[in-house]
Amino acid sequence: MSVLRIGWLTGVVLGILWSFVLTFALAVIVAFGAGVEVRPDPLWTLLFGALYGSAGTAPKRAPWVMILFGAVLMGAMGGIGRGPITGSETVPQALLPIANGVLGAALLGSMLLFMKDVSVGRVTRHVWEAAVIRFLTGIGYIVFTAVVAIPFYVMVMTSLKNQSELMQNPLDFSIDLSQGWHLFDSYYELLTAFNFGTYLWTSFYVSVLTVLITLLFSVPGAYAVARLRFAGRTTFSRSILLIYMVPMIVLALPIYIAFSMTGLRNTIFGIVIIYPVTTIPVSLYMLQGYFRGLPAEVEEAGLMDGLTRLQVIWKITLPLSLPALASVALYVFMIAWNEFLLAFMLLDDPSKFTLTRGVAMLNSSEIPRQHLMAGAVIATVPIMVLFLGLEKFMTRGLTAGAVKG
Amino acid sequence: MTQPTPPTGTGPLGRREARLAWGLLFPTIFSVSMVVVLPLLSIFWISFKPIGLADLRAPTPVVREALRGRPEAAGDAATLQYRLRNSSQDKPILGVTLTDTIPEGLTLGEIDPRCALEGPSLFCDFGDLDGGQREEIEIPVTVEQAYFDNGVDVDDSPPEITGRSENVLTNLDFTLENFARVFRGDDFLTVLWATVFYTVFGTIGALVTGLFAAMLLNKAFRGQGFLRGLYLFPYVAPVIAVAFTWVTLFDPFSGSANALLVQMGVIDQPINFFGQRPLALIMVTVFEVWRYFPLSFLFILARMQSIDTDMYEAADMDGASPFQQFWFLSLPQLMGILSVLFLLRFIWTFNKFDDIFLLTGGNAGTRTLTVNVYEQAFAVSNIGAGAAVAVVIFCVLLVFSIFFLKYVSREEGL
Numbered sequence: 001m002s003v004l005r006i007g008w009l010t011g012v013v014l015g016i017l018w019s020f021v022l023t024f025a026l027a028v029i030v031a032f033g034a035g036v037e038v039r040p041d042p043l044w045t046l047l048f049g050a051l052y053g054s055a056g057t058a059p060k061r062a063p064w065v066m067i068l069f070g071a072v073l074m075g076a077m078g079g080i081g082r083g084p085i086t087g088s089e090t091v092p093q094a095l096l097p098i099a100n101g102v103l104g105a106a107l108l109g110s111m112l113l114f115m116k117d118v119s120v121g122r123v124t125r126h127v128w129e130a131a132v133i134r135f136l137t138g139i140g141y142i143v144f145t146a147v148v149a150i151p152f153y154v155m156v157m158t159s160l161k162n163q164s165e166l167m168q169n170p171l172d173f174s175i176d177l178s179q180g181w182h183l184f185d186s187y188y189e190l191l192t193a194f195n196f197g198t199y200l201w202t203s204f205y206v207s208v209l210t211v212l213i214t215l216l217f218s219v220p221g222a223y224a225v226a227r228l229r230f231a232g233r234t235t236f237s238r239s240i241l242l243i244y245m246v247p248m249i250v251l252a253l254p255i256y257i258a259f260s261m262t263g264l265r266n267t268i269f270g271i272v273i274i275y276p277v278t279t280i281p282v283s284l285y286m287l288q289g290y291f292r293g294l295p296a297e298v299e300e301a302g303l304m305d306g307l308t309r310l311q312v313i314w315k316i317t318l319p320l321s322l323p324a325l326a327s328v329a330l331y332v333f334m335i336a337w338n339e340f341l342l343a344f345m346l347l348d349d350p351s352k353f354t355l356t357r358g359v360a361m362l363n364s365s366e367i368p369r370q371h372l373m374a375g376a377v378i379a380t381v382p383i384m385v386l387f388l389g390l391e392k393f394m395t396r397g398l399t400a401g402a403v404k405g
Numbered sequence: 406m407t408q409p410t411p412p413t414g415t416g417p418l419g420r421r422e423a424r425l426a427w428g429l430l431f432p433t434i435f436s437v438s439m440v441v442v443l444p445l446l447s448i449f450w451i452s453f454k455p456i457g458l459a460d461l462r463a464p465t466p467v468v469r470e471a472l473r474g475r476p477e478a479a480g481d482a483a484t485l486q487y488r489l490r491n492s493s494q495d496k497p498i499l500g501v502t503l504t505d506t507i508p509e510g511l512t513l514g515e516i517d518p519r520c521a522l523e524g525p526s527l528f529c530d531f532g533d534l535d536g537g538q539r540e541e542i543e544i545p546v547t548v549e550q551a552y553f554d555n556g557v558d559v560d561d562s563p564p565e566i567t568g569r570s571e572n573v574l575t576n577l578d579f580t581l582e583n584f585a586r587v588f589r590g591d592d593f594l595t596v597l598w599a600t601v602f603y604t605v606f607g608t609i610g611a612l613v614t615g616l617f618a619a620m621l622l623n624k625a626f627r628g629q630g631f632l633r634g635l636y637l638f639p640y641v642a643p644v645i646a647v648a649f650t651w652v653t654l655f656d657p658f659s660g661s662a663n664a665l666l667v668q669m670g671v672i673d674q675p676i677n678f679f680g681q682r683p684l685a686l687i688m689v690t691v692f693e694v695w696r697y698f699p700l701s702f703l704f705i706l707a708r709m710q711s712i713d714t715d716m717y718e719a720a721d722m723d724g725a726s727p728f729q730q731f732w733f734l735s736l737p738q739l740m741g742i743l744s745v746l747f748l749l750r751f752i753w754t755f756n757k758f759d760d761i762f763l764l765t766g767g768n769a770g771t772r773t774l775t776v777n778v779y780e781q782a783f784a785v786s787n788i789g790a791g792a793a794v795a796v797v798i799f800c801v802l803l804v805f806s807i808f809f810l811k812y813v814s815r816e817e818g819l
Contacts, residue, residue: 027669039669129727140621148638154661155650170664217436220429230423242806243441247756249775250795253782254444260461277440280433309425338643340759356645369653376646387641391634395703
C-alpha cells in the first residue's frame with residue numbers, strides 16, 4: 001500500500017476515476033436537460049483526468065488562477081472536438097466549449113480540494129487516506145443524488161410530454177414552456193376521463209379512516225402492554241413482532257376467498273376493515289415503546305387523585321404522547337396510502353378504486369406512458385408533501401416502525 | 406403467634422389489573438386473530454384442497470320464467486315456461502325444487518308430471534341437476550280476464566328455488582396434489598434460486614448502500630437536511646409509482662436508460678432489462694436495494710450520531726488513520742444495529758411481493774416464492790396450489806422467527 005502513497009500517482013489515479021464520474025454526470029445532465037446528443041470521449045476523459053489529477057497535487061498558491069486556466073484549456077480543446085465531452089454535428093456550436101469549460105473548472109477545482117494536503121512526493125498515511133475519503137465522499141454525493149433523483153425527474157418530465165415527443169427522443173426532457181397549460185394535458189385527462197379525482201378522495205378517506213381505527217385499537221393495547229402487569233405480557237409483546245413477519249400475500253389469498261364468499265370484495269367497507277388490521281401491530285409496537293419511556297409517576301399521581309385507568313390514559317398519557325401519536329399516524333397514513341396488493345386483489349370496480357389501484361389500471365398498452373407517469377406523480381405528490389412538511393415526525397415514525405417494510 | 410408469610414399468588418388488585426389489561430387488548434387480539442390467525446389456519450386447510458378459482462362460486466340453480474304466446478284477450482291460450490340450469494359446468498346440485506305462485510287469472514292445463522299444484526302455488530321437484538344440465542318445463546295455460554285486470558306479470562312473483570350443492574371448501578376431500586405440484590420439476594428450483602438470490606443480495610446491498618449513505622451524511626454541512634430528505638424519497642413514495650417509473654425508464658423501445666447508454670456509446674443495442682435472464686433478476690434486486698437503502702441509512706445514521714466523538718479524538722491522538730478509525734471504532738459500534746437490520750430486512754425482503762410483481766410480473770426468472778403464490782392461485786387459477794406455496798413460505802418464516810426471537814427481541818429489549 002505504501003508504494004501507492006505518492007502524491008502525484010494518487011492524483012493521477014483519483015483524477016482519472018473522478019474525471020470519468022464527472023464527465024458522465026455532466027453528459028447525462030446535458031443530454032437530459034437540453035436533449036442534445038453529447039457523449040463522453042473515453043480517451044480525452046482519461047488524459048484530462050490524469051493531467052488535472054496530478055495538477056491537483058501541485059502547490060496551491062493561486063487556486064483560482066489554476067481553475068480558470070483549467071477551464072479555458074479544456075473549453076478550447078472541447079471546441080475543437082478534443083475534450084472529454086464530444087457530440088454529433090447536431091449539437092449547437094457554443095455548447096461543447098462551454099460544457100467542457102465547466103467540466104474543466106469542476107474537475108480541477110474538486111481535485112485541488114481532494115488533494116488539499118497532498119504534495120507531489122511521498123505523503124503520510126493520514127493525509128493520503130483523508131484525500132481518498134474526500135474523493136469517495138464526492139463520488140458518493142454524485143452517485144446517490146443521481147440514482148435517487150433521476151427516476152423521480154424522469155417520472156415528472158415524462159408526465160409533461162406527449163406521445164410523439166416521447167417517441168422522437170426519449171432523452172429530451174427539456175420542457176417547452178410555450179405550450180402553456182397544455183403541458184398538463186395528461187393530468188387534465190386523468191382527472192376528467194379517468195376519474196382520478198374520485199380515486200384521490202377515496203384514497204384520502206380510506207387512509208384517514210385507517211389511521212383513526214388503528215389508533216383507536218392500538219392506543220389501549222399499547223398502554224396495556226407498556227404499563228399493566230398481567231400473565232402473558234412478554235409472550236404477547238413478542239407475538240406482536242411475529243405478526244409483522246407474516247407476508248401479506250399469504251394472508252391476501254384467504255382474505256380474497258372470504259371476501260368473495262361474503263360479498264365484501266369490491267367494497268370500500270371491506271378495504272377499511274382490512275387495512276387497519278395490517279397496521280395495528282406496527283402501531284401498537286411503536287406506541288408501547290414510547291409509553292414505556294413516559295414517567296410512570298405522573299400516572300400514579302393521577303391514580304392517587306382518583307382518576308380511573310381509562311381517565312389516566314385519556315387525560316395524562318395521551319396528551320403527553322402527542323408527538324408519538326403524530327409519528328404513528330403519519331406512518332400509518334403512509335402505509336395505507338401506498339398500499340397496493342390488497343387494493344389490487346380486492347377491488348375490480350373502477351368506481352371504487354383507490355389511487356394505487358387506479359394507477360395500476362393505467363398500466364396497459366392502450367394507455368399512453370405519460371398518463372401512467374402522471375398517475376404516478378399524482379399518487380406520489382401528496383405523500384411527498386406530507387413527508388417534507390412533517391419530516392421530523394415522519395423520520396421518527398420510520399425509525400420506530402421500520403421493523404415493517 | 407403464627408409466622409407472618411408474604412402473600413402468594415395474585416391478589417384481587419392484581420387480578421383486576423390483568424382483567425383491565427386483557428380488556429384493553431381485546432379489540433386488537435380480536436381483529437388480529439380474525440384477519441391474521443384465522444386466514445393462516447385456513448391457508449393450511451386450503452392447501453390440502455383440490456380447489457380452483459372457479460370453485461369459489463358455489464354452483465346454484467338458475468331459473469327463468471316466461472309466459473309465451475302473447476295472450477291478448479281473455480280466453481287466449483299461452484304457455485307458462487320455466488327454464489332451469491346449473492350455473493356450474495361440472496358440479497352437480499342435489500334436490501332441486503321450485504316453488505312459484507301462479508298469478509290470478511291463469512288456469513293451468515296439463516301439468517308436467519314433476520310438478521303439482523296446490524291452490525295458487527306450483528311445486529316442482531327436479532331431483533339432481535348434473536353439471537351444465539338444463540331443464541325446461543312448459544305448462545299450457547288459459548288466460549282469463551282477471552289476469553289482464555290485475556296487470557300482474559308472471560315475473561312479479563319470482564319462483565323460489567332450492568338445491569344443495571357441495572362446497573369444495575367445507576367437504577372432506579383432501580389431496581396432496583397441490584404440494585406435489587409445488588415441488589415438482591425444475592420449476593421449484595428456479596423459484597427457490599430466485600428467492601435466495603433476491604433475498605440475500607437485496608438485503609446485503611441495501612445494508613451496505615445504507616451504510617455508505619449514512620457515512621456521507623454523518624457530518625454537518627449546509628444542505629444536509631435536504632439531502633437526507635431526498636435520500637428517503639424511494640422509500641416514502643408509493644411502490645406502484647416508482648416501480649412503473651423504473652419500467653418506463655428501462656423500457657427496451659422507448660426507455661431513456663437504453664437511449665442514454667446507446668448515445669454514450671456504452672452499448673450498441675437496447676437491452677431488455679426486465680425481460681431477459683439473468684438480467685431481470687439482477688434488476689429487481691437492484692430495485693430492492695434502491696428502494697430500501699433509505700431505511701437502513703436512517704437507522705445507521707441514527708446510531709452513528711449517538712456514538713461519542715471523544716473516542717475518535719482519542720484515536721486521532723493515538724495516530725489511527727481515518728480508515729482504521731472506521732474499521733476499528735465505527736464498525737464495531739454499528740455491529741448491533743447492522744445485525745438487527747440484516748435480520749429484519751432479510752425477512753422482509755423474503756416476504757416482498759409488490760415490487761417484483763409490478764416490475765416483471767414474475768417473468769424472466771424473477772418468480773420468487775411470494776410471486777409464485779399469486780401465480781399459482783390467480784394466473785393458473787389453482788387456489789389450492791397457491792395455498793400450498795403459502796404454507797411453504799410460512800414454514801420457512803417459522804425458522805426465521807426462531808432466530809428473530811433469539812436475537813432481535815433481545816436487542817429491542819422485549
